[in-house]
Amino acid sequence: MAKPVAEQGSNVLTQHSAAHRAVLDRLLELLPDDCVITDAAGLRPYETDGLTAIREMPWVVALPETEEQVAAIVVCCAEHGVPVIARGAGTGLSGGARPHQHGVVLGLSKMSESLTVDPENRVARVQPGVRNLAITQAAERHGLYYAPDPSSQIACSIGGNVAENAGGVHCLKYGLTVNNVLGVRMVTAGGEIVELGGAVYDNPGPDLLALLCGSEGMLGIVTEVTVALLPSPETKTVLLAAFSHVVDAGNAVAAIIAAGIIPAGMEMMDKMAVQAAEAFAKAGYPLDAEAILIIELDGADAELATLNDQVTELLRTHGAYRIDEAHDASQQARLWKGRKSAFPAVGRLSPDYLCMDGTIPRKTLPTVLSEIDVISQTFGLAVANVFHAADGNLHPLILFDANVPGQTDKAMAMGAKILEACVAAGGTVTGEHGVGVEKLDTMCVQFTSEELAQFFRLKAALDPQALLNPGKGIPTLTRCGELGGMHVHKGRLPFPELERF
């Protein structure tokens, strides 16, 4: 009988130097010399992505320039059992692009030239290495834009956005990457090229395109993306509301949504995040507020005037003691600047910080925030909270100093506790940053062994050799078993009929 797939995990070769030699020869045959990196200095920039706490030197980095090259590399790696780790711009926050010491990092940065905007069909067709913001910049002259705007949008690539199902601050109204991508071309684990979707709004059969979004390069390698473009809103207003109590701010958010209003963006920051952001960005945030909301409304001129009044009234009745309105672009940019620079701002307060990414039902916010407060006191590390209030995505930033022995581990353990609180509140361990390697352990809290085994069977269906980005996304049953002190013997759980979590 075949080994249960759940046990295979990263079943990659270890020391088959002959196989590696063969792969390297083939890479040099396929690509120009400067597109194959093997020296330590050249490999160094690839040892980590945006999750810098976790590093590993890759065996080799290949930088293909065409889809054919990607396919040929994958075929060759499959033949020799060498792992392939796709990488976009390396801005991911969960270690999804962390290299493998025996694997090829397939950097897609050179596939960033082609970007075709088709205004009549309201789509853009782009190579995976194209930056997120570049799509909107190219579409602007047609009055169109690409909606998902993760905060790294200046740097992050669309291929990486698909891999992580990237979000941003406008998700409630405009959706995530999965809701805005219409098609991809991808190279399968077997090296075949397959097209999923296209410049169309519907496809036959199970939604493979949705499956691919957020699959962290574990089911295929994206070589082209077709995104939907939207007409740019005529007008925007940005409101800043200050509250003396976090609970009031939470209630104001609920009230706005209950009134049938879907703001383009609705962000909350707690006192510590406000103070850090204000010191850094001088956005004019009220330093005495326990929480602030930043609300963006967009639409046609006529629509916006009434909307603005409605929201202002709701904020006031729910305890906002100060409301600033920004109507022109520079004022709006200033209000947003504080929020958008919250992470680096917190970075100035503390030598290191760890950014968590839980999602919770909006109504549980006050409870979860007070739980985070307790966890913070227990661990003795401060937390600043930044919250995509509209869609329930919470980013607690844990402040610590990696130079103090033990603090990194403490921060990680504390982060895991916070995510457990999110799951207990009916939420999830990652809203938009992905599992990568960072959240493998917390995945054990969210999923049962049967669910994890189903994920592994799904993975095996598309990548039977488990060579695409092995060891990411889904924890093995063994790993979860060890964490929970559960004894897992050959993939069999004691008392399989019992719920574990």
Add this chain to the structure above:
Amino acid sequence: MPSDQNGLLIEQIKSANETQQRLAIQGHASKSSWLPVSSSDGVLALDEHSGILQYEPEELVITARSGTSLAEINAILAKRQQQLSCEPPQLGAGDGTRGSGTLGGAVACGLSGPGRPWLGAVRDAVLGVELINGAGEYLKFGGQVMKNVAGYDVSRLQSGAWGALGVMSVISLRVQPTVAEECTVGASLSVDQSLSLCAQLGQRNLPITASYWQGGDFCLRLAGNQSGVAAACQALADRGLHQRQAEPQLWQQLKDHEHPFFQRPNSDSSSHRLWRVVTPLAATMPDFLTDPDKDALIMWGGGLRWMYHDDAAQVGEYSKAVGGWCWAIGESMPIAAMQRQIMSQLAKAFDPRGVFASPLGIAAVDA
């Protein structure tokens, strides 16, 4: 009556594994004539497995058992001024002998309503599913929150799977507030004029939520707050599109396939082969339709074109040439070989013994 049939469903699936029987998952069977089904399969009935489990308007999410009728869901949402903006069809509502569609059927078949390009597809509304796989294991994926990238997106994968990847037991869908104001504007236009106008207007910030062209008549649905819709009506009047009275039933007829176009009488000597052709928005019309006024109906700003035509090869070539795809209602779903292979492998991963008899023909035993 709300009732939890999970125990029974799991039992039936486990016993089908032993007896090697194939089970056709069935809600209200309102879409049973859309794809060919084998009559030799047993039926896994979901229509009794119903009930709304959680609905919190402020969280914009509803969770219900898959056999819950769409009618019940729409009714409870309407009470709180909310709706399913993906507008899944309620087929056969006038029939009287059967229900008009379940939540599970809506997600499994993944048919989106008239607002698809503007308001999203059924799959976009799916937040989480609880699924029974072919081995009878009860699994939970996704959840009730909008942003969730923990694990592969098994929930949205179910959309369009027509039951090939398991039985959905419980589904959470995102809901949207009902808009304050809705109106319809229209004009007499040829098909080419309407497509070109759609392409132009699509690049402007207008509160369009649906489009329609048939028989020389073109309509747009506008929805939003009162001042926004009024301003848009004014702007469109300048383009020759004038407000229509009492048109809401047009959009309901399109959603539920009750529009006269879909009821071609058998006595009619022209073609009865109805094609659902999905194309890029601005694709040109095919030249094989001798009378598009009679044989075509266009929705989705040009992205969905219903056509009556006998020659499958012509429709197929056209769809391929413009970068779209086509499906003749009642005939098997056309899925390209590579995609079909991937889907079959997935079906095997969820249902290794091929217990579920999906009409897509991608079950493990068909591979």
